[in-house]
Amino acid sequence: MRDMNQKIRWLILGISFVLLVYGGRFLSVDFGNVKLPVFACPYNTNAVIEGSCLYLTEWTDYLLEGASVKSLFNILMIFGSTLVAILLFGRLWCGYVCPFGFIQDILYKIREWSGLKKRNLDQKMRERLNFIKWGLLIIFLIGIGFCEICPVRYVIPPLNGIATRFEFGLIVAIIVLAFSFNSERFFCRICPLGATLGLFQKWVPFKITKDCVACTECGICYEACPMDIREIYTEREKTDVTCGECILCNKCIDYCPEKEALSLTFFGKKIYTSGRDRFYKNHVK
Amino acid sequence: MLDKRRRIIITLIVVALIGIGSMDRFMDGDNDGHGEGGKFGNENDTERESERFGGDDKNNDFGGGGGMEGAKENFVGSAVQLGLIVVGGIIIGALIQPKGIEIVKHTVMGANNKNINNKSEV
Amino acid sequence: MDLRKAKRKARYDRNFVRVSNKMLELMKETFESPKSFDYFYDQMESLFVNQKMWVSEDQSIIGTFCAMVPEELITAAGGVPVRLCGGNYIAQVAGDEYAPRDSCPVVKAVIGSFDMNLLPMYSSCKLAIVPTSCDGKKKMAEVISNYVPTLPLHIPALKDEESFEDVIPLFMGLVPIIEETTGNQITPRRLKEAIQINQEINKEVHRLMAYKKMKPALIHGSLVLLAMNTYQYSDRSDYLKALRNLNDELELRKNEGMSLSEKAPRIMMTGSPVVFPNMKLPVALEELGAVVVADETCAGDRMLTDPVFISDGTLEGMVRSLAVKYVLPCSCPTFAYNEERIYRLKQMVKDYEVDGIIYHVLRGCLPYDFEVRNVEKLSKELGVPVLRVETDYNTEDMEQLKIRLEAFTEMLKMK
Numbered sequence: 001m002r003d004m005n006q007k008i009r010w011l012i013l014g015i016s017f018v019l020l021v022y023g024g025r026f027l028s029v030d031f032g033n034v035k036l037p038v039f040a041c042p043y044n045t046n047a048v049i050e051g052s053c054l055y056l057t058e059w060t061d062y063l064l065e066g067a068s069v070k071s072l073f074n075i076l077m078i079f080g081s082t083l084v085a086i087l088l089f090g091r092l093w094c095g096y097v098c099p100f101g102f103i104q105d106i107l108y109k110i111r112e113w114s115g116l117k118k119r120n121l122d123q124k125m126r127e128r129l130n131f132i133k134w135g136l137l138i139i140f141l142i143g144i145g146f147c148e149i150c151p152v153r154y155v156i157p158p159l160n161g162i163a164t165r166f167e168f169g170l171i172v173a174i175i176v177l178a179f180s181f182n183s184e185r186f187f188c189r190i191c192p193l194g195a196t197l198g199l200f201q202k203w204v205p206f207k208i209t210k211d212c213v214a215c216t217e218c219g220i221c222y223e224a225c226p227m228d229i230r231e232i233y234t235e236r237e238k239t240d241v242t243c244g245e246c247i248l249c250n251k252c253i254d255y256c257p258e259k260e261a262l263s264l265t266f267f268g269k270k271i272y273t274s275g276r277d278r279f280y281k282n283h284v285k
Numbered sequence: 286m287l288d289k290r291r292r293i294i295i296t297l298i299v300v301a302l303i304g305i306g307s308m309d310r311f312m313d314g315d316n317d318g319h320g321e322g323g324k325f326g327n328e329n330d331t332e333r334e335s336e337r338f339g340g341d342d343k344n345n346d347f348g349g350g351g352g353m354e355g356a357k358e359n360f361v362g363s364a365v366q367l368g369l370i371v372v373g374g375i376i377i378g379a380l381i382q383p384k385g386i387e388i389v390k391h392t393v394m395g396a397n398n399k400n401i402n403n404k405s406e407v
Numbered sequence: 408m409d410l411r412k413a414k415r416k417a418r419y420d421r422n423f424v425r426v427s428n429k430m431l432e433l434m435k436e437t438f439e440s441p442k443s444f445d446y447f448y449d450q451m452e453s454l455f456v457n458q459k460m461w462v463s464e465d466q467s468i469i470g471t472f473c474a475m476v477p478e479e480l481i482t483a484a485g486g487v488p489v490r491l492c493g494g495n496y497i498a499q500v501a502g503d504e505y506a507p508r509d510s511c512p513v514v515k516a517v518i519g520s521f522d523m524n525l526l527p528m529y530s531s532c533k534l535a536i537v538p539t540s541c542d543g544k545k546k547m548a549e550v551i552s553n554y555v556p557t558l559p560l561h562i563p564a565l566k567d568e569e570s571f572e573d574v575i576p577l578f579m580g581l582v583p584i585i586e587e588t589t590g591n592q593i594t595p596r597r598l599k600e601a602i603q604i605n606q607e608i609n610k611e612v613h614r615l616m617a618y619k620k621m622k623p624a625l626i627h628g629s630l631v632l633l634a635m636n637t638y639q640y641s642d643r644s645d646y647l648k649a650l651r652n653l654n655d656e657l658e659l660r661k662n663e664g665m666s667l668s669e670k671a672p673r674i675m676m677t678g679s680p681v682v683f684p685n686m687k688l689p690v691a692l693e694e695l696g697a698v699v700v701a702d703e704t705c706a707g708d709r710m711l712t713d714p715v716f717i718s719d720g721t722l723e724g725m726v727r728s729l730a731v732k733y734v735l736p737c738s739c740p741t742f743a744y745n746e747e748r749i750y751r752l753k754q755m756v757k758d759y760e761v762d763g764i765i766y767h768v769l770r771g772c773l774p775y776d777f778e779v780r781n782v783e784k785l786s787k788e789l790g791v792p793v794l795r796v797e798t799d800y801n802t803e804d805m806e807q808l809k810i811r812l813e814a815f816t817e818m819l820k821m822k
Contacts, residue, residue: 046358115595118719119383120727123568154366163362170366174373181378213754217566217747218736220716223728230568236746257714259758276613279714284606386723389580393534394559395552 003282005254005272009095013102020099021160023048033077037086037197038098043147043164044157052082053193057146090204091197094188095249100152104180104187111181119182126228129189130245140192151176151187184226188247198244205267207242208252210235214261221252221262232262255279419523420458423497427455430684437694438627441656446649447630447637451683454640455495460527461641462487467589468528470535470555472517472544474705475562475737477578477729479715482601482643486589489528490639491535492706493517494682496800498525505550511771512800513680514543521554529554534588536581538562540741541774558584564743566735574730579723595722602715602725604643611650612711618657619700620759623669625657628676628699629689632707636683667698672819673760675701677752677782678767679775682706685800688767691809697816701759703752704767705739713737740774749781756789763819764793765812771799792818 001007019027020038024046031049040051055078085093094101111118121129140146147153151173153164179186188194212235222233227245232252235241241262242248248264256262256274263273431452440448453459462468469481470491478488493499493516502519524530537548538560548559560577563570582593615634618625634653638646660666674697676689681704689699702708715732717725738748755761764786768776779795786793794815798804 158363158366163359178374178377216736389576394557
C-alpha cells in the first residue's frame with residue numbers, strides 16, 4: 001500500500017483526536033489522574049483523559065497546597081504517569097497522538113490540495129524559532145501562566161463547544177495557525193511541551209539511526225522533514241541521529257531511497273527501515 | 286521575509302487585539318456569562334483554586350482540573366472563538382503568503398549571432 | 408561552407424561513421440546479448456551510422472551537458488533534451504584546432520562536432536545549456552557560442568545551505584528561456600508528467616542494475632553502458648518500453664539459470680565519463696574475461712539513478728525538487744568537496760561484491776585525476792585493488808592498455 005506509514009499515522013492521529021477531544025461525550029470511562037504528555041487541553045472538561053500540559057505549568061500551585069497523603073498520591077499519579085509516558089514513547093506522542101498536531105497537519109494538507117506555495121524555513125529561522133522555544137519552555141516550567149498565552153486553549157475546547165475567557169492566547173492561536181498553514185507543524189517548533197519531551201530524548205528507546213555509508217546525501221530526508229532537521233542528511237559519523245526537535249513522524253524513513261540508510265530502532269533493534277522499493281512504491285506508478 | 290509594509294500591518298493588528306483584550310480583562314471582573322460578556326466563559330482563577338483539592342474523588346478532574354467546571358459549555362462562545370480564529374487566520378495567512386522567489390535572468394551567449402545555423406556559414 | 412572545408416567535412420563524416428560502426432560491430436561480435444537488446448543497437452546505429460534523427464526536424468532540440476541540467480524542464484516544454492558530450496575520436500581530431508592541446512577529449516569532440524556538424528543534432532540544436540562544472544566546459548561554452556546560443560549555468564562549487572539555495576533561482580531562470588526557445592509553456596501538470604516518466608525509467612534502471620549485482624552477473628556491463636548512453640538519443644516512452652522488455656527477458660534468463668561465468672572477476676569502473684563510441688575500456692575488460700558490474704561514471708548508471716522527491720506540487724516546489732536531485736547527490740569531482748563520492752564507492756563495493764576497481768582518467772581531466780589519491784586510500788582500506796588507467800579517444804594505445812588490463816584481471820582471477 002502506498003505511503004503506508006503516513007496513512008497509519010493519520011489514522012492514529014484521527015482516532016486520538018476524536019477520543020481526546022470528544023471522548024467525554026460518548027465514553028464514560030474514567031482515567032483518574034493519568035495524564036498524557038500531549039496538548040489535550042484540560043480546559044476541555046468533557047474529556048476522557050487530559051493532557052499534562054496544564055499540570056506541568058501549574059506545578060507551583062501544588063507546592064502551596066500542603067502535603068496530605070491523598071494530595072501526594074495525586075501528584076505522584078499525575079506527574080508519574082506523564083514521566084512514564086514520556087520515557088516509553090518520547091516524541092512519538094507528538095508525531096502520532098497530539099490533537100493540536102493533527103489540526104496543524106490538516107491545515108497543511110488543505111494548503112497542499114489548494115495548490116498554494118509552501119514556506120521553506122531555512123536554518124537561520126530554525127535557530128530563531130529554537131530561541132523562542134526555549135523562552136516559552138522557561139515560561140512553561142516556571143509556571144507564570146502559560147495557559148493565558150496558550151493557543152491550544154482556543155482551539156480544542158471550542159471544538160468541543162467549551163468556551164473559555166478571552167486571553168492573549170486567542171491571538172497566538174490565530175498567528176500560529178496561519179503559519180501552520182504555510183509551514184508544516186509550525187507550532188511544534190516552538191512547543192514547550194515538545195521541548196520538555198525533547199529533554200528526555202536520550203533515554204527514550206525509540207531512536208532514528210543512520211547508516212552513514214549507504215547515505216548518498218541526496219537531501220530528500222531534509223526536504224521531507226517537517227521540523228527542518230538538516231543534520232539528518234549531513235551527518236557522516238554518528239549512528240544515532242535523533243535530536244530533541246524530532247517528532248518521530250518517520251517521514252524521513254518513508255522517503256529515503258537508499259537501502260537501510262535510515263531506520264527506526266526500538267532498544268537498538270530496527271523496526272522500520274528505508275529502501276528503494278518503498279520509495280518507488282510511494283512515488284512511481 | 287515579510288516586507289516592511291506587511292510587518293507594520295501585522296504589528297498594528299496584534300497591538301489592537303491586545304488592547305481590546307486587556308481592556309476586557311478589567312471590564313469583565315467576576316463574569317457571569319450573561320449579556321455583553323456572554324461570549325466569554327466563566328473560567329477564572331479564583332474559581333479554580335477554591336475547588337482544587339476539595340472535590341470528591343469521583344471527580345476525575347483532580348488538581349488543576351477541578352476548577353474546569355467553571356468553563357461552561359457555551360456553543361455560541363466557542364463558535365465565535367473559532368470564527369475569530371478562522372477569519373483572523375485567513376487575514377494573517379494572506380499577509381504572510383510566501384512571495385515568488387527571485388529568478389535569475391540568464392545571459393545567453395551568442396544569441397545575437399545571426400549566422401547561428403552553420404549550414405549556411407563557413 | 409567553402410569547398411576545402413566541405414571536402415574535409417566529407418572525410419570527417421566518413422571516418423566518424425566508420426569509428427562508430429566499428430565499435431558497434433565489435434560489441435555485437437564480442438557479446439551475446441538478449442534479443443530485446445537489439446532496440447539499443449538499432450537506435451545507436453540509426454543515429455551514429457545512418458545519421459538519422461529519432462525526432463522530427465520541427466521539434467526544438469536543446470543541448471545539455473554533464474548530469475546537472477534539469478532536462479525535465481525541457482521535456483515539459485515539449486522540447487527534446489540531448490546530451491551533447493561527444494565520444495568519437497574523429498570529432499576530437501576535428502576539434503583539435505579550436506582547443507588547447509591539453510584539454511580533455513570530451514570538450515574537443517564537442518567543439519569538433521559543432522564545427523564540422525558531424526551529427527544532425529549539432530546543427531539543429533536551438534540552445535545549449537552548459538553547466539560551468541569544470542574549466543574545460545566553461546571555455547567550451549564560449550567557443551560553441553559561435554555556433555549555437557549558449558547558456559552557461561553556474562552551478563556553485565559547494566553544497567552548503569547558502570550555496571544550494573542559490574541554485575533554485577538559477578533553475579527557475581531556465582523556465583522563461585526554455586519556454587521562449589520551444590514556444591510552449593511549462594505548466595505544473597506537464598512538469599509533473601515529465602518527472603514521472605523519468606522516475607519510471609529510474610525504476611527500470613534499478614532493476615537492470617540488480618541483474619548486474621547478482622553473483623554471477625546476468626549481463627555484461629558494456630551492454631548496460633550502451634543502453635544508458637542510448638537514453639539520450641531516444642524518445643522517453645519508447646526507451647521505457649525497451650528497458651522493460653530487456654528487464655523481463657533478463658528475468659526469464661535468471662529463472663533459467665543463464666548467467667555469465669562465475670569465475671569472471673567483478674570490476675567497478677569509475678572516473679571520467681565513458682561516452683559512445685569510446686567504449687574501448689569496458690569492452691577490453693570484458694573481452695579479457697572480467698565483468699564490469701558496477702559503474703560510477705556520469706554517462707553510465709549514475710545518470711539515471713538519483714530519484715526526485717516532490718514535496719510541494721507548485722511549479723516552484725517541483726523546480727526545487729529538481730534542484731535537490733541534480734545537485735545534492737551528484738558525486739562529480741568538480742565540486743570542491745566531494746567526500747560523498749568515496750562513501751558512494753564504498754557502498755557500491757559492498758553491494759556489487761567488487762573484486763577490483765578501474766579508475767578511468769581522460770588525458771586532461773584534472774578533477775578526476777585529483778581524486779585518484781582518495782580512491783587509492785579507499786582501496787587500501789577495503790582491500791580491493793585499484794588500477795589507474797589514463798587514455799584518450801584514439802585507439803592507438805589499445806595494445807598497451809590491453810597488456811595492463813590483462814595483468815590486472817589475471818591478478819584478480821588468482822585471488
